[in-house]
Amino acid sequence: MADNCDVALAELYQYLDGELTDDARQRIEQHLRDCSPCLEAFDFEAEIRRLVADRCRDQCPDALRQRIQAAIEGGEAAV
Numbered sequence: 193m194a195d196n197c198d199v200a201l202a203e204l205y206q207y208l209d210g211e212l213t214d215d216a217r218q219r220i221e222q223h224l225r226d227c228s229p230c231l232e233a234f235d236f237e238a239e240i241r242r243l244v245a246d247r248c249r250d251q252c253p254d255a256l257r258q259r260i261q262a263a264i265e266g267g268e269a270a271v
């Protein structure tokens with residue numbers, strides 16, 4: 193199970209970027225249904241992306257992205 197979590201979280205970003213194959217997407221979606229910690233991580237990441245998309249559209253400065261990324265990795269809300 194822990195192995196699956198590592199894989200799911202590693203692929204989460206690609207999933208959100210729409211860069212995964214159908215097989216990989218289904219694998220992650222199935223994992224999220226069974227694993228609430230990963231689902232929470234997924235929801236959090238998806239929410240951050242929505243905020244970034246709202247604020248920056250396609251032109252989010254790299255510095256802001258890095259700050260948000262650091263906040264995610266630090267376990268703190270970015271806004």
Ligand SMILES: [Zn+2]
Pocket residue numbers: 196197198200223227229230
């Ligand atoms: Zn998991």
